Amino acid sequence: MATDLTARRQPAPDTGGGRSQQRAQAQQVRAVLARYGVLAAMVITFAVFSLLRPDSFFTALTMKGILRDCAPLLIVALGVTVVLVMNEYDLAVGGLISLCATIVVVLLSTQYEGMNYWVAIILTLGIGTALGAGQGVLIAYLRLPSFILTIAMSTVFTGLGLQLVDSQSVFEGIAPGYAEIANGTFLGFSNVVFIGLAVLLIAHVLLRHTEPGRYMYAIGGNREAARLSGLRVRLLLAVGFAIVGLTAAIAGVLMTSQAAAANPNTGVGLLLPAYAAAFLGSSMFRVGVFTPLGTALGALYLQIIGTGLTILSLSGPLVQIIQGGILAAAVLISRLVRGGSEQ
């Protein structure tokens, strides 16, 4: 698939036209590549897996599995999209997922607090949102650089999670009803698929159809102009980080419900895929613009690769290599395409 991308990046052969004509052609190739390159790669990947394993990959069961398994990633990636839209980064999201996963299970497990699981879930969502908002306040109001602050907080969150459960997994004393949340089905699809779709819908409406969403894009486009237009830049930044905290908490709940257990390292593996999904999404449609729908397609693409490689019995490291490679390729493509369109 990587070779496919490189092949497509070759400029059209020189037909001996004028310089400006060549340049216009190159622009067009770029524009087409920008819009459809990642989508085409996604379709091709899907086709390749289907052809290689028609009996195990291209089945209703696997398709449903892909949708189910990509839901937590999708939710986190949507949260990350909100801050990326504002040109900020939250690298603490992985650590926060782990912490929230631990917190919710510690609250509900009879081995620890033994609360009603709905109470535990609501508390956890609140804690996740508050921790995200706390980071947001530090970044927006005290102007700490988000990049380094969130890396630091990621370590803190991961450490707190480990501390809470003595670095042990927790799988005892979890109410069956809790596991049912993520493992139950509705209309033949896992509940998490619907939860993921609901979050997608909300994120889409928020970012693409509301005033705060428009303002968030304005902040990402030009923070000073946004401020001088009377937008509440700092508040919106803080809210953005709070949203990431909320999505991290939702993902933490869903993942522990799915596994009926908490592992204090649950979330770390989601950090890179979440950004990969958002950046892949930003390479579709309008290049360089993060959108919830693009992010959703990016998350789906990553899950297709993950599931496909698993069905091909390829090892975990290879999945990592390919996912990371795809992210780098997507960033490279959007840079090349944008580089051509700016003066």
Next chain:
Amino acid sequence: MSGAPVVSARGLVKRYPGVVALDHADLDLHGGEVLGLVGKNGAGKSSLIKVLAGVSSADEGEVLIDGQPLPAGYAPHVAHKLGLAFVHQELGNFPSLTVAENVALGTRYPRRAGLLIARGPLRRRVAAVLDELEAEIDPDAHAGDLSSVEQRVVMIARALYHDARVLVLDEPSVSLTVEEIGHLHAIVRRLRDKGQSVVYVSHRLGEIVSLTDRVVVMQDGRVTLERATSDLDEGALVQAIAGSAAAAAERRAPPAPQVADGATPLLRVRGLARPPRVADVSFDLHAGEILGIAGLVGSGRTEVARMVFGADRPSAGTIEVDGAALRARTPVDAIRAGIALLPEDRRHEGLVLDFDVRENVTLASLGRHRAGRLLPLPRRSSEKRATSAMIERLAIRTPSDAQEVRRLSGGNQQKVVLAKWLQRSERVLIFDEPAQGVDVGAKEEMFSLIRAIAAEGRAAIVISSDYSELVGLCTRVIALQEGRVTGTVAGEEITEEALVRLSYAAAA
């Protein structure tokens, strides 16, 4: 002062898109003289210095050094080798290096064992140069710990360390105290007495008259006056700087509104300060007025505008809108009080370049396009209607409201910023350099729009470096210099010469 000039520029022409920065400029610099270089912002001083420094090359004309044409591939490091040193207005020291390291930077430091810096010899050599300047600066101090005059002396020391014969000082006295300026002048005189040549650029005419041997005045890229300083006084300089074009500026300003005594002004500013640029600024603005703010770049005019708009916080002073105190902690507060700012740098401060025309026009008023009353869901059709109305009213030339503003011309971008504010009914609009980078036609359109705003009973503040614009537009003009109001002129008294005199008023 006799003999061939050390540096000689002949017929330099430098064009930038839309501007002729240098228009056959000539300049001679002799050994052992201090040459004063003055002119308005944009008169061509910086362009001339850049050509001499090798930062940019002239489109026409030639520069001779010791009678020799410049070598091919002339660049800053070559200028350096030929003995030309440039001390720019911004302090160019490296704060984390010591004075000695800064002074010797760019030469081979003395070494020990061929590799390590020999600190002892380095310190001794630099100390010798500092002694020559009679500067009491510790070569081992970190440059970042020095005062601004000391930093400037370090930069001059750097030039001497490099055996510079020609020293170009670009506004070296800015932000120095009277005492420090005296010290600086003493150093310049000492260099002259040793036979070195100094080009001294300054907007303070007092020091030009007292320090220099000869003065060159530039205007519109040309040298319009070159004379021995002893034959000049400040008044003659002001006239030369304002130039003959002063008479040509046509007054098309609306008549000043009738203001009853004791009427509450729309905007009242008292004692506004924000060091280092703004020291003490007060003014009133009445409905129907177009108030100009004249002043050189760095006089504090942009900073005053930003404070009134809440973009920066003042350290002292009060702002009242319609008699009510405004505590503008952020632009949100100022906008709510009815103030809008069209910033000087519209691309970086006025527009979201990736947004299209519609999104930029409605950015500050999106709440008016809600589908329902409560939910913040803007309705696109309503936005599009408002945007088309603006495109028509301001004659914005764009293929559609869906065009990215990045692709519009400067004048049309400026109109989009104005449209954004006209969507709200702000009563005070502040225009910072509204005509910068705008073609002549668009400029006239912009000015008629400003006049129309005043005619509606709102008020405008216009900042401009081009005083002919202020003459043609304003009902009243205040002049700023070094963060203070140096004077107010109104009605027919507004002439370019008056504004130049006030902006260059002898200070320090």
